[in-house]
Amino acid sequence: MKKVLITTAAVIWALLAAVSVPVNAAETTTVAGTVLKTDGDVDIYQEASETSAVTAALDAGTAVLVTDDDAGEGWCRIQVRETIGYIKSAHLVPLVSSEEMDLEFEQIGNNYHMVFNEVQQVEKQRSQTKMWGTIIAALTVGVFAAGIIPVIKKNREDEKNRI
Numbered sequence: 001m002k003k004v005l006i007t008t009a010a011v012i013w014a015l016l017a018a019v020s021v022p023v024n025a026a027e028t029t030t031v032a033g034t035v036l037k038t039d040g041d042v043d044i045y046q047e048a049s050e051t052s053a054v055t056a057a058l059d060a061g062t063a064v065l066v067t068d069d070d071a072g073e074g075w076c077r078i079q080v081r082e083t084i085g086y087i088k089s090a091h092l093v094p095l096v097s098s099e100e101m102d103l104e105f106e107q108i109g110n111n112y113h114m115v116f117n118e119v120q121q122v123e124k125q126r127s128q129t130k131m132w133g134t135i136i137a138a139l140t141v142g143v144f145a146a147g148i149i150p151v152i153k154k155n156r157e158d159e160k161n162r163i
Contacts, residue, residue, distance in 0.1 A: 032069045036092040038062045044085035048072035056083045063095065 040060045045052040048071045058064070058080060067084070068077035076089045096104075 032066055034066045034069075035063055035095060036066060037095050038064065038087075038091055039093045040091065042087050042091045044078070044080070044083060044087055046085060048075035048077075048086040052086070055085045056080070058087075064092065066092070 038058050038060055042058045042060075042062075043054045044056040044058060046055050047053075062080060064078040064080050064087075066076050067079050069089075071077045071086055074089055075086050076092070077084065077086055078092075
């Protein structure tokens, strides 16, 4: 059980670390396969140029999948549902801030420790239950033996006296 908890915590930590990105748009790295969000209302262009046709408009905070991070200087190709097009990389920001990620990591750590402590407590209770079960069984056998041995001895003596 401990191994499962440790492995689960490690996987969650690794996944969160993998999607962690810088906080502001100037530092945001657009990497193909990354999901980011728009920092404001943004137009999607047919080509990587502001002179290209606008194919759609996105509201602030819309999540987009970066499909090509090298679509031209300062541009990246994105996909939103069925729409594929180009936007300026500077308009993309992380889905969550680093502060939110830190809080998430802290909560995961707290939850892990709470579960780990509960597992230890259950294992301790199970061990104590086994110990008390053994003690009760030994006492039962002892009481039975203490009660039956004198009866057996008396029956043997009675048989000897009859002969």
